[in-house]
Amino acid sequence: MTSCRFWIVAPVLALVTGAASANDELIKLSKDPNQWVMPTGNYANTRYSELNQINKDTVKNLRPLWTFSTGVLRGHEGGPLVVGDVMYVHTPFPNNVFALDLNKNGQILWKYEPKQDPTVIPVMCCDTVNRGVAYGDGKIILAQADTTVVALDAKTGQPVWSVKNGDPKKGETMTNAPLVVKDKVIVGISGGEFGVQGHVTAYNLKDGSKAWRAYSVGPDDQILFDANTTELGKPVAKDSSLKTWQGDQWKIGGGDTWGWYSYDPQLNLIYYGSGNPSTWNPAQRPGDNKWSMTVFARNPDTGVAKWVFQMTPHDEWDYDGVNEMILADIKVKGQPVKALVHFDRNGFAYTLNRETGAVLVAEKFDPKVNWATHVDMQTGRPEVVKQYSTQAQGEDKNTKGICPAALGSKDQQPASFSPKTGLFYVPTNHVCMDYEPFKVSYTAGQPYVGATLSMYPPQGDNNLGNFIAWDAGSGKIVWSDPEPFSVWSGALSTAGDIVFYGTLEGYLKAVDIQSGKELYRFKTPSGIIGNVNTYTHGGKQYIAVLSGVGGWAGIGMAAGLTKDTDGLGAVGAYKALANYTQLGGVLTVFGLPE
Amino acid sequence: MRVLAPLFRVVSALVLGAGLVLAAETDQSAEKLYTITDGKVDKKTFNGWRRYTQSCLRCHGPDGAGSSYAPSLVDSAKQLTQDEFNDIVVNGRTNVNAASENVMPPFGEVEDVVSYLDDIWAYLKARADGALGRGRPPRIGD
Numbered sequence: 259m260t261s262c263r264f265w266i267v268a269p270v271l272a273l274v275t276g277a278a279s280a281n282d283e284l285i286k287l288s289k290d291p292n293q294w295v296m297p298t299g300n301y302a303n304t305r306y307s308e309l310n311q312i313n314k315d316t317v318k319n320l321r322p323l324w325t326f327s328t329g330v331l332r333g334h335e336g337g338p339l340v341v342g343d344v345m346y347v348h349t350p351f352p353n354n355v356f357a358l359d360l361n362k363n364g365q366i367l368w369k370y371e372p373k374q375d376p377t378v379i380p381v382m383c384c385d386t387v388n389r390g391v392a393y394g395d396g397k398i399i400l401a402q403a404d405t406t407v408v409a410l411d412a413k414t415g416q417p418v419w420s421v422k423n424g425d426p427k428k429g430e431t432m433t434n435a436p437l438v439v440k441d442k443v444i445v446g447i448s449g450g451e452f453g454v455q456g457h458v459t460a461y462n463l464k465d466g467s468k469a470w471r472a473y474s475v476g477p478d479d480q481i482l483f484d485a486n487t488t489e490l491g492k493p494v495a496k497d498s499s500l501k502t503w504q505g506d507q508w509k510i511g512g513g514d515t516w517g518w519y520s521y522d523p524q525l526n527l528i529y530y531g532s533g534n535p536s537t538w539n540p541a542q543r544p545g546d547n548k549w550s551m552t553v554f555a556r557n558p559d560t561g562v563a564k565w566v567f568q569m570t571p572h573d574e575w576d577y578d579g580v581n582e583m584i585l586a587d588i589k590v591k592g593q594p595v596k597a598l599v600h601f602d603r604n605g606f607a608y609t610l611n612r613e614t615g616a617v618l619v620a621e622k623f624d625p626k627v628n629w630a631t632h633v634d635m636q637t638g639r640p641e642v643v644k645q646y647s648t649q650a651q652g653e654d655k656n657t658k659g660i661c662p663a664a665l666g667s668k669d670q671q672p673a674s675f676s677p678k679t680g681l682f683y684v685p686t687n688h689v690c691m692d693y694e695p696f697k698v699s700y701t702a703g704q705p706y707v708g709a710t711l712s713m714y715p716p717q718g719d720n721n722l723g724n725f726i727a728w729d730a731g732s733g734k735i736v737w738s739d740p741e742p743f744s745v746w747s748g749a750l751s752t753a754g755d756i757v758f759y760g761t762l763e764g765y766l767k768a769v770d771i772q773s774g775k776e777l778y779r780f781k782t783p784s785g786i787i788g789n790v791n792t793y794t795h796g797g798k799q800y801i802a803v804l805s806g807v808g809g810w811a812g813i814g815m816a817a818g819l820t821k822d823t824d825g826l827g828a829v830g831a832y833k834a835l836a837n838y839t840q841l842g843g844v845l846t847v848f849g850l851p852e
Numbered sequence: 853m854r855v856l857a858p859l860f861r862v863v864s865a866l867v868l869g870a871g872l873v874l875a876a877e878t879d880q881s882a883e884k885l886y887t888i889t890d891g892k893v894d895k896k897t898f899n900g901w902r903r904y905t906q907s908c909l910r911c912h913g914p915d916g917a918g919s920s921y922a923p924s925l926v927d928s929a930k931q932l933t934q935d936e937f938n939d940i941v942v943n944g945r946t947n948v949n950a951a952s953e954n955v956m957p958p959f960g961e962v963e964d965v966v967s968y969l970d971d972i973w974a975y976l977k978a979r980a981d982g983a984l985g986r987g988r989p990p991r992i993g994d
Contacts, residue, residue, distance in 0.1 A: 376948045380957040704962050710905035712987045812920030
């Protein structure tokens with residue numbers, strides 16, 4: 259059987275040996291709903307599938323068909339790929355990769371077990387997560403915690419090339435899923451809590467040689483801005499980043515790039531966001547701290563920025579801008595637009611024109627968001643409420659009742675867009691905080707945080723999360739399902755008129771796409787912070803998801819939230835997550851009965 | 853033995869006495885370790901919370917309560933002596949095997965931690981003793 263499969267795969271591979279055509283191959287594969295060839299489902303990051311065997315009528319019969327233990331206990335983010343008859347499953351540190359034979363109920367075809375220095379473990383902020391591998395040109399690309407980017411032969415698991423993308427001794431690590439665009443592999447870097455100067459790097463898919471690197475903060479030749487780079491339609495001036503930092507603070511300025519990447523083949527632009535400026539103490543870094551907290555549109559061939567948009571200038575709350583950029587052609591106020599929709603940590607959902615970077619809509623996607631009244635549509639700047647400004651309140655002052663908390667109204671857990679309904683389905687956090695900045699010193703490779711925070715649910719509420727449907731054209735919530743804990747799992751919407759997501763207690767849930775009504779739930783062995791995917795094998799539709807609680811959710815919430823003395827315990831929803839679920843990495847594959 | 857016996861008695865009395873003195877001192881220092889009045893904490897304990905949050909929270913969770921990633925230090929502080937605590941913080945600890953991948957980095961060179969070991973210990977002991985709850989402790993004089 260094995261040789262049969264290779265005969266089927268071989269002609270496909272033959273088509274894609276030309277490096278430039280890897281793009282065409284991936285575009286074609288990502289449009290095939292029977293496979294799931296990139297962690298985000300497709301280049302537009304819609305996490306939508308045309309498959310409809312499992313639909314709002316049949317989903318009640320869904321059941322787990324087979325499971326696979328990854329052998330790793332830490333937080334399992336991301337999700338498996340399905341390319342042809344093979345499923346590729348990744349794990350958190352030590353970043354093992356398994357190729358599973360779908361013809362044989364998940365038998366292991368090969369496994370890759372990198373040897374990594376365990377001293378990288380404590381340098382990873384908020385758990386040793388990894389958000390998945392990429393496929394392109396017959397290779398599986400893995401970004402390891404220790405910043406090794408390795409290309410594995412998809413058939414054998416043997417390394418083809420390997421390159422070092424950073425230095426964990428300085429706090430540089432990797433958690434994000436690579437994106438293959440044309441003949442390049444695009445990767446980011448983590449380390450905002452260690453003062454790492456964030457960057458995005460393109461490596462040549464063929465041999466791993468570096469094509470370009472673009473920093474988020476620093477001089478123009480490092481951030482790859484040119485005379486044509488614009489913000490809100492106007493060219494940015496020279497030294498646009500340097501001018502917004504005091505002295506050479508940009509060198510430890512953060513703006514890390516650990517989120518998701520999307521790509522528009524027609525416009526030939528990649529999109530991603532940068533994270534928080536370092537440190538968390540805003541008083542220590544005066545200025546707008548550009549281009550942290552920014553949406554970037556870059557040319558994938560050269561790395562040069564076409565446009566930028568900074569969402570949270572001079573961050574005072576740790577509202578990283580790294581969440582996924584979903585590319586969707588929708589109507590905004592009646593007009594069709596090539597839009598980029600982004601649900602930011604800061605609690606605003608932005609609808610931008612992805613050709614120009616113009617801001618079309620910026621509205622709160624959680625009504626409790628209070629740190630800013632609104633976004634000024636002329637300048638794109640949030641109107642900050644002084645009471646919740648940790649800069650205005652000052653160092654060593656405890657600013658109370660800020661919503662959202664530092665983990666944002668939504669973190670990296672990706673939303674889904676259904677072209678069938680025109681709506682977005684968004685996993686959200688519903689958590690507020692007290693935040694007290696204080697002075698810290700920088701030591702290379704050591705946490706550079708400089709703020710304390712306490713987190714708790716918004717006043718009067720007893721849920722820490724919501725799963726919502728969002729209209730990005732009007733900036734309004736369509737429906738909202740409360741969840742006892744933050745929803746930390748990536749969503750999947752399908753042509754079967756249902757949306758899937760996982761919960762921190764470990765449920766895989768399916769809800770009606772029109773109403774949000776729950777249609778199915780199954781409790782997997784551990785909390786779900788992974789992303790749901792779907793594919794077919796032998797003509798039958800399957801749903802796959804990784805469970806394995808952890809990540810920031812597991813750290814910030816495993817023990818329950820603070821203020822346990824305020825009588826909230828009586829509600830019952832605030833009990834520690836540990837009362838619901840334990841560690842454990844398991845893949846669960848669901849299907850309908852024969 | 854005749855010579856030794858009284859000597860032994862003296863020595864053991866001394867040891868016993870010293871033990872008592874030591875115990876008394878420990879008790880006294882335990883009292884001084886942290887001061888909590890009307891739910892408000894002294895400067896030292898507050899600073900312990902702050903330094904904990906800066907350098908330990910990312911792994912050990914808010915308020916020393918533990919996480920899916922690293923153990924509860926509220927529990928650990930019940931088992932450890934301060935010397936053992938200091939040793940682990942300064943030198944780190946590695947426990948990597950098939951079942952666990954726990955690595956505590958050494959903080960011996962990190963100014964914001966080693967300068968405030970006593971404060972962090974005081975905060976954790978206050979939590980472990982049940983003298984202090986979750987969240988930001990209010991300061992005496994706030």
